[in-house]
Amino acid sequence: MAVTRAEVARAAGVSPALVSYVLNDGPRPVSADARARVLRAIETLGYRPNRVARALRQSRTNSIAMLMPDHQNPHFAELAQAVEDEAFAADYVLMIGTTANDPERERSYLRSFLDRQVDGLLLISVGGRPDLDLITGASIPVVLLDRAPAGSDGFSTVVIDNARAAELAVQHLLGHGRRSLVCLSGPPHIEAVRQREQGWRRALSAAGCAASPPRNVTFSRDGGYRAVQELLAEGVPVDGIFTTSDAQGIGALRALAEAGRRVPEDVAVVSFDGTEAGRYAQPVLTSVAQDVGTLARTAIATLRAQIEAGQTAPVHEVLVPALRIGASCGCHAGS
Structure with missing residues (x-):
């Protein structure tokens, strides 16, 4: 049977109201001696406050x-x-x-x-x-x-800052001398996706490079995997890939490996997220990290x-x- 607040009060030699003051840290002050007795009684009896009742009183559920x-x-x-x-x-x-x-x-x-x-x-x-x-x-x-x-x-x-993050990723690929770049983007109705595509275009424009339309796929390993399979099957020239999620990047790495394309020697990959999963990819993903x-x-x-x-x-x-x-x-x- 659950221990009641009244039992705690009797064991501590105080009133039930004073037990409430200790538990709720107010509204009235409690002497150090009385507080110590109440806390000792709570521990000895194994008293657990009724969170539901407290929530009703405070109009909060925590x-x-x-x-x-x-x-x-x-x-x-x-x-x-x-x-x-x-x-x-x-x-x-x-x-x-x-x-x-x-x-x-x-x-x-x-x-x-x-x-x-x-x-x-x-x-x-x-x-x-x-x-x-x-x-x-x-x-x-x-x-x-x-x-x-x-x-x-x-x-x-x-x-x-999604646009700036994507811009950093693309600038890094450009800094490695990659010019045939492809962007694997996410679902186009998401505002963050549009912002990442904006950063992609902005970085390429600043470098005087033409920006090909992003390939919109799901934020998933399968999405990245199938998108890279398709672009390779289409014969699209590519020496650098920017993926708007690590999940897509991991899928892209698998598709490139299956096609015999070496990463980063043949195709460099930079992704977006900075997850632990990317740290265990082979090779380890370079990524714009979301902390x-x-x-x-x-x-x-x-x-x-x-x-x-x-x-x-x-x-x-x-x-x-x-x-x-x-x-x-x-x-x-x-x-």
């Missing part, structure tokens, strides 16, 4: 939700782990939903999380136009993470400011990209 498109994409998997670590450190329970890139499943998850009265939401939306009206009507804190869809200016966002630790830390801090401090003005955080050098570009400096 839970947040995260909705992401695909748990098989190494970037999203690593980002979810980093978010969970940050949430745990802040004493929040994290609920995660994976939409499998299905807008209707995204809406269903959103409704489910709102029904559970989570304190806040981190959303990596499937498409270019998530159901922001549904979120607005619920009046809960929301941070759009990793992707900032069009029309989302009224919501806080935490993203990387998932900083993304998660910034997102949780931004969400907590809305939940705990009542911050209402949207905050837009744009993280600076950095190139992580591997061996797939020709630097031979695996990391």
Whole structure:
């Protein structure tokens, strides 16, 4: 049978109200001696506070939700782990939903999380136009993470500078003397994809090179694999490939190996994400790294400011990209 607060109070020789002050750190001060007796009684009796009752009193559940498109994409998997670590450190329970890139499943998850009265939401939306009206009507804190869809200016966002990141990747390929470049991009309806394509075109234009149209495929190993198979079968001249995700880059490496194209001697590859999976590719992927630790830390801090401090003005955080050098570009400096 569960130990009650009254039993803790009797064991400590104090009132139940004083036990509450200790557990809630207020609203009234408690002497050091009384606090020590209460904490000792809690430990001895094995008392566990009723979180549900506390949530009802505070109108908070100490839970947040995260909705992401695909748990098989190494970037999203690593980002979810980093978010969970940050949430745990802040004493929040994290609920995660994976939409499998299905807008209707995204809406269903959103409704489910709102029904559970989570304190806040981190959303990596499937498409270019998530159901922001549904979120607005619920009046809960929301941070759009990793992707900032069009029309989302009224919501806080935490993203990387996608255009600059892609520009860095392409400049690196150009710096290795590669001129027959191909871009394996993602689904074109995603704003972050369009920004990466913008960086691709900008870098080539600045170098006086013609930019071929990006090949839009899924953010997956299979997407990269099949896209490279197709371009080789078409006889497209290529000595450098920029992939807009590590997953695509890993697939591209396999297709090149099967075709007998050496990386980086014949074809240099630079990808986007900087995941641990890329570190174990053969050769190790050179990649524009998204620092998932900083993304998660910034997102949780931004969400907590809305939940705990009542911050209402949207905050837009744009993280600076950095190139992580591997061996797939020709630097031979695996990391």
